[in-house]
Amino acid sequence: MAIAYPYSAIVGQQDMKLALLIAAVDQDVGGVLVFGDRGTGKSTAIRALAALMPKVRMVKGCAYNCSPDADAAQLCDACRALGANLDTHVHLQPVPVIDLPLGATEDRVIGSLDLEKALRLGEKAFEPGLLARAHRGFLYIDEVNLLEDHIVDALLDVAASGENVVEREGLSIRHPARFVLVGSGNPEEGELRPQLLDRFGLSVDVKTPQDLESRVQIIRLRDEFERDRAGFVKRWQRKEGAVRRQLQKAREGLDDVELPDAILTLAARLCMALGTDGLRGELTLIRASRALAALEGKSAVTAEHLQRVAPLVLRHRLRRDPLDEAGSGVRIERALEELFAA
DSSP: OOOOOOGGGOOSOHHHHHHHHHHHHOGGGOOEEEEEOTTSSHHHHHHHHHHHSOOEEEETTOTTOOOTTSOGGGSOHHHHHHGGGGGGGEEEEOOOEEEOOTTOOHHHHHOEEOHHHHHHTOOOOEEOOHHHHHTTSEEEEETGGGOOHHHHHHHHHHHHHSEEEEEETTEEEEEEOOOEEEEEEOGGGOOOOHHHHTTOSEEEEEOOOOSHHHHHHHHHHHHHHHHOHHHHHHHTHHHHHHHHHHHHHHHHHGGGOBOOHHHHHHHHHHHHHHTOSSSHHHHHHHHHHHHHHHHTTOSBOOHHHHHHHHHHHHTTTOOOOTTOOSOHHHHHHHHHHHHHHO
16 A cells, blocks of 8 residues: 655645645535645645544445444445344545546446346346545545536535435436545646535635745655655654644534534625625535534634635635636635625
8 A cells, every 4th residue: 555645744835735634624524625726736745644544444345435333324235134143344444535537438437337246147236436436535636627518417416415426328326425625727728527526515726836935845855755755654654643623623623612593693604795606615614614613622613713714614615706807815805804804
């Protein structure tokens, strides 16, 4: 198994690291979209975060990553058939990180008829796709803005329901597919479809570091990692452990974080001031704020939490204003200043 670069050794890119941590604490936030220059550590950060996640209990040999602690209705047919023997087939597995390549066919993504069984045994059987393998983990799409439309449509359906439904060749299959969707890309190569863009809970713009000290530090650390991966990971073990404990504690305490009515009012007023469509902006704002409060070990969400996550949540949800040439980040900062000055 490949050794992941330590999360705590990533230099800079604070917004990206924060967004990924928030999405890892609360999967319902809706995933992360990372747009920016090539070679800025996007895929490195995603794999590093997955390596920090605690191992999850899975049914051994299950193609759908079923949890033995799930209700019977949420298990696949094979796991449900184990009945009382289910506990004897449990093992701990690393959180899955599945890459969705640009050239993947729809059958490869959502699943298809198992041709080998069909030809050899004359049976109609389902061969799970990438969405099944990503269940309870991360689905990573590099160059997400270049995805073909029919793949985007399939992802939209699953992202909305948390379930993958396949109806083809006489098969009718339904299985859970809940994952943290992480997309990355270069905006110069094309825009993302608005329907898919809205499905991402958080959005981050990453830039190539422009200060000499940061660039030298990044190069030095990466060179040390490439020359002795095991030794490098060992040297960062203590810091990695601290982040891992923080993440685990936040996940366990998330439901106990209080959300005052005043914060709900602030979230609604901010979205109204910015003219966001629908209510997904407010819902994501409060979820992300609660996850950030949990990461900081706080018992309640504060206005400061809302301010910190607002750019991550709202920058990709703003309509273009032909009369305002300011970027979305500037518009959000301006709205926050006016809101908290009132």
